[in-house]
Amino acid sequence: xxxxxKADIRRLLRARSLYVGMLVIALVVAIATAxxxxxxxxxxxxxxxxxxxxxxEDSGNMQAGLAMAALISPESARQAMLELRRQTGVQTLSQVxxxxxxxxxxxxxxxxxxxxxxxxxxxxxxxLLTLKGIKTKWLLSKVxxxxxxxxxxxxxxxxxxxxxxxxxxxxxxFDVGLMAGFFGVHxxxxxxxxxxxxxxxxxxxxxxxxxxFGMLEAFNLQRAIYLLLDATGWISSFQLSDYAMxxxxxxxxxxxxxxxxxxxxxxxxxVYLTGAWLAxxxxxxxx
Amino acid sequence: MAxxxxxxxxxxxxxxxxxxxxDVDIHVRRGDIxxxxxxxxxxxxxxxxxxxxxxxxxxxxxxxxxxxxxxxxSHDLHIGTLVExxxxxxxxxxxxxxxxxxxxxxxxxxxxxxxxxxxxGLADAGRKKVKQYSLGMKQRLGIAMALLxxxxxxxxxxxxxxxxxxxxxDIRQMLVxxxxxxxxxxxISSHILDELAKFASVYGIINExxxxxxxxxxxxxxxxxxxxxxxxxxxxxxxxLIAEKTGIAAEVAPDGRTMHIxxxxxxxxxxxxxxxxAGIYVEGFHVRHRTLEEYFMQLTGGGxxx
Numbered sequence: 001x002x003x004x005x006k007a008d009i010r011r012l013l014r015a016r017s018l019y020v021g022m023l024v025i026a027l028v029v030a031i032a033t034a035x036x037x038x039x040x041x042x043x044x045x046x047x048x049x050x051x052x053x054x055x056x057e058d059s060g061n062m063q064a065g066l067a068m069a070a071l072i073s074p075e076s077a078r079q080a081m082l083e084l085r086r087q088t089g090v091q092t093l094s095q096v097x098x099x100x101x102x103x104x105x106x107x108x109x110x111x112x113x114x115x116x117x118x119x120x121x122x123x124x125x126x127x128l129l130t131l132k133g134i135k136t137k138w139l140l141s142k143v144x145x146x147x148x149x150x151x152x153x154x155x156x157x158x159x160x161x162x163x164x165x166x167x168x169x170x171x172x173x174f175d176v177g178l179m180a181g182f183f184g185v186h187x188x189x190x191x192x193x194x195x196x197x198x199x200x201x202x203x204x205x206x207x208x209x210x211x212x213f214g215m216l217e218a219f220n221l222q223r224a225i226y227l228l229l230d231a232t233g234w235i236s237s238f239q240l241s242d243y244a245m246x247x248x249x250x251x252x253x254x255x256x257x258x259x260x261x262x263x264x265x266x267x268x269x270x271v272y273l274t275g276a277w278l279a280x281x282x283x284x285x286x287x
Numbered sequence: 288m289a290x291x292x293x294x295x296x297x298x299x300x301x302x303x304x305x306x307x308x309x310d311v312d313i314h315v316r317r318g319d320i321x322x323x324x325x326x327x328x329x330x331x332x333x334x335x336x337x338x339x340x341x342x343x344x345x346x347x348x349x350x351x352x353x354x355x356x357x358x359x360x361s362h363d364l365h366i367g368t369l370v371e372x373x374x375x376x377x378x379x380x381x382x383x384x385x386x387x388x389x390x391x392x393x394x395x396x397x398x399x400x401x402x403x404x405x406x407x408g409l410a411d412a413g414r415k416k417v418k419q420y421s422l423g424m425k426q427r428l429g430i431a432m433a434l435l436x437x438x439x440x441x442x443x444x445x446x447x448x449x450x451x452x453x454x455x456x457d458i459r460q461m462l463v464x465x466x467x468x469x470x471x472x473x474x475i476s477s478h479i480l481d482e483l484a485k486f487a488s489v490y491g492i493i494n495e496x497x498x499x500x501x502x503x504x505x506x507x508x509x510x511x512x513x514x515x516x517x518x519x520x521x522x523x524x525x526x527x528l529i530a531e532k533t534g535i536a537a538e539v540a541p542d543g544r545t546m547h548i549x550x551x552x553x554x555x556x557x558x559x560x561x562x563x564x565a566g567i568y569v570e571g572f573h574v575r576h577r578t579l580e581e582y583f584m585q586l587t588g589g590g591x592x593x
Contacts, residue, residue, distance in 0.1 A: 003391050003392065003393040004391055006390050007390040007391040010390065122374055122376055122377065123372070123374030124374050124375065125374075126339065126341060126368070127374055127388050127432055128391050128392075129339055129340040129341055130339060130364035130368065131364075131391070131392065132361065284336075284341070284343060285341045287341060287374065
């Protein structure tokens with residue numbers, strides 16, 4: 001197992017897609033930072049317009065609340081802008097690619113699929129099949145690689161958020177416990193997504209199928225399926241769509257109890273990974 | 288059984304209703320160069336895939352050192368394989384491809400990679416990426432990958448595909464050297480039967496999923512003596528002498544110098560001595576054999592090539 005991990009780590013760190021994924025996340029944070037910068041340096045009229053729009057969307061939103069204050073007077077608008085800028089710290093910016101835009105989960109799916117599928121579409125896995133228990137080791141190693149990718153993408157979000165916060169004149173500091181909990185929950189979601197990709201890859205032995213499924217899953221395919229099942233009244237006393245992992249993950253705020261989203265991710269991870277293990281060990285390899 | 292490295296017992300593989308392999312019992316002894324011969328779709332690659340644990344057999348068993356191969360969780364197989372096509376990371380160079388496998392195998396860092404690259408004649412490729420390789424170069428690297436870890440059994444499926452004549456000769460010499468110097472047992476399939484005939488010590492002939500014959504090189508030569516060709520200026524006299532002394536009929540060709548003996552070919556030493564003792568000057572004396580291809584065609588009923 002250790003040897004497989006060493007080989008995979010070496011290959012992962014040479015994979016272009018990993019760095020492209022990290023770059024995309026940094027880019028999303030940069031765009032968000034530029035957006036906040038624009039928002040907090042714009043005219044009072046612009047902020048008033050923002051306030052009205054935001055007020056309609058979510059009256060409980062802190063930024064909307066601050067912007068509402070801008071409606072009162074130009075001075076309060078300037079105060080609101082300053083306050084909004086002050087509030088846009090590491091915590092806010094690092095959530096953007098993970099939760100607001102969801103691009104971090106998508107990048108995870110793409111990087112893990114391209115990485116794992118390479119052993120299938122090049123047939124390289126065939127070179128290793130004479131090793132004892134290699135299929136199980138291969139699968140577990142890919143899960144560990146998904147964990148590494150998820151951590152690296154989270155770090156990319158955090159690092160770019162720190163730079164973004166400093167650009168906006170805020171300190172690059174954050175509540176470590178709070179952010180560790182937040183990233184931990186999303187890493188758990190990433191692992192479930194990676195397991196789903198591995199299941200489709202080992203079943204179909206096709207990169208495109210795995211990539212498409214993973215991307216749809218990251219875009220909340222699960223909720224669509226659950227909604228369909230709910231609509232059929234399959235389980236009358238239970239709304240499956242309440243347990244759609246990506247929905248739960250998107251609604252999760254730092255500091256919230258992670259129970260439901262963690263359990264959902266853990267159950268899906270276990271189910272998908274068991275399926276993937278059965279598929280890789282029982283099916284013939286079409287390499 | 289002690290010298291038996293690989294054997295199969297009633298091995299079969301079925302896809303739906305169609306059998307790709309049926310009741311195959313092959314016997315590969317330690318030190319053999321085992322030539323696997325068959326037409327396209329005969330079952331050669333299927334057999335190799337089962338031994339490589341790539342696919343599961345539908346029936347029977349395969350044993351390496353008398354341990355079932357399918358028991359994948361319990362033991363490593365000390366086999367190097369190149370089945371169908373070389374399986375390489377296209378964005379890496381030769382060294383990188385070897386390194387990944389070496390790490391996965393748990394082999395220590397060493398000069399082995401360079402030695403292997405030299406051995407298969409890829410030293411000039413430098414840091415060139417595999418995606419820029421010709422088919423022949425990929426085949427060479429595929430062989431180097433198979434050789435990594437010094438396997439006791441090397442299993443090569445069409446390894447000389449896409450190679451130029453010099454490349455084919457190089458690979459043949461390398462395999463023979465490995466076999467002689469390190470005692471590596473080799474299973475090799477190829478459509479180029481003349482090439483296989485140059486170095487294989489045992490042949491397994493597969494047709495439509497069945498192993499129809501397993502034969503050693505010696506047996507093959509014994510069974511495939513076609514005739515004796517004798518060239519002499521005194522052909523008529525020689526033919527009469529042979530007929531008189533041994534009762535064996537010799538046919539003199541229209542040129543009056545060449546004669547052929549198609550029966551009792553095993554008596555070639557007696558005939559040679561007879562002509563020598565009679566003072567008949569013989570310019571040429573050849574025991575001619577059917578080629579491996581002719582033998583294969585005869586066994587499988589001709590038709591398409593192997």
